[in-house]
Amino acid sequence: MINCRENRSVIFIKELYIPNKMKNILFIFFSFFVPNLALANQPIDWQLGFQKAASESMREIVAFHDKLLLPIIIAISVFVLFLMLYACVRFRASANPNPSKRTHNVAVEVLWTLIPCLILIVIAVPSFKILYKQDAIPKADLTIKAIGYQWYWGYEYPDENIIFDSYMIEEKDLKANQPRLLAVDNEVVVPVNKVVKVLITANDVLHAWALPSFGVKRDAVPGRINETWFKAEKVGTYYGQCSELCGIKHAFMPITVKVVSEDDYEIWLSEAREKFAKEEIKNEKLQIAKK
Numbered sequence: 001m002i003n004c005r006e007n008r009s010v011i012f013i014k015e016l017y018i019p020n021k022m023k024n025i026l027f028i029f030f031s032f033f034v035p036n037l038a039l040a041n042q043p044i045d046w047q048l049g050f051q052k053a054a055s056e057s058m059r060e061i062v063a064f065h066d067k068l069l070l071p072i073i074i075a076i077s078v079f080v081l082f083l084m085l086y087a088c089v090r091f092r093a094s095a096n097p098n099p100s101k102r103t104h105n106v107a108v109e110v111l112w113t114l115i116p117c118l119i120l121i122v123i124a125v126p127s128f129k130i131l132y133k134q135d136a137i138p139k140a141d142l143t144i145k146a147i148g149y150q151w152y153w154g155y156e157y158p159d160e161n162i163i164f165d166s167y168m169i170e171e172k173d174l175k176a177n178q179p180r181l182l183a184v185d186n187e188v189v190v191p192v193n194k195v196v197k198v199l200i201t202a203n204d205v206l207h208a209w210a211l212p213s214f215g216v217k218r219d220a221v222p223g224r225i226n227e228t229w230f231k232a233e234k235v236g237t238y239y240g241q242c243s244e245l246c247g248i249k250h251a252f253m254p255i256t257v258k259v260v261s262e263d264d265y266e267i268w269l270s271e272a273r274e275k276f277a278k279e280e281i282k283n284e285k286l287q288i289a290k291k
């Protein structure tokens with residue numbers, strides 16, 4: 001679902017009557033100058049960078065990447081390019097007919113070992129800080145359990161006695177605002193600004209539950225329960241995909257999380273408790289077995 005204003009303007013550009021190639025060039029051009037334009041709660045064509053952050057974790061990841069990693073990467077690339085060009089020009093055969101026979105230089109060797117080490121330490125410290133913060137789960141307001149199956153996700157709300165499966169909607173059945181390969185029949189619904197703890201496991205092979213806007217990605221391992229958490233800050237629909245190559249339909253088991261206000265969540269809960277009741281399913285199965 002496309003529901004943020006920035007994205008509407010992107011769509012507007014994309015709907016203009018201009019050749020496709022031109023559209024893409026325009027789109028990239030605008031993306032550079034208005035970074036938010038390219039970002040939404042789902043991947044979009046010709047997107048540069050991350051999806052728009054919808055949680056504190058993701059904001060920190062994006063800031064770490066944009067403000068620290070990117071400048072360091074650019075500086076190193078420019079420096080190495082400069083050295084290569086300088087060596088090519090300064091020491092070319094015609095300008096330097098008698099090359100130096102020198103093989104060692106202690107000062108240079110110490111420097112090119114120490115400086116990269118220092119750069120790695122500068123990167124590692126904030127990186128570990130973010131990792132540890134993500135790892136420590138705050139007191140959860142609600143818990144959901146995601147189970148990876150070949151090839152769909154099953155969800156449980158253990159405290160609410162809710163269980164349901166979430167299948168991708170086939171292309172031919174998509175409604176107007178449902179994105180292809182991302183929309184599902186039963187979305188996970190969570191309240192806004194609440195800590196959601198996610199228990200992740202799998203039933204058959206390795207899968208991974210990933211939601212880029214929340215900065216969340218955890219492997220779903222059969223026989224083991226992994227944990228993660230997120231606190232969505234904005235109402236909206238967020239899309240993710242299975243991120244562990246799990247078989248032939250790996251690309252067709254998307255994840256949709258609908259973040260709603262607390263009141264809407266209560267309404268959904270009361271409906272879901274009946275529609276997706278876990279005990280009733282068990283009882284039905286028992287009755288069938290008895291017959």
Ligand SMILES: [Cu+2]
Nearest residue numbers: 207208242246
């Ligand atoms: Cu999978």
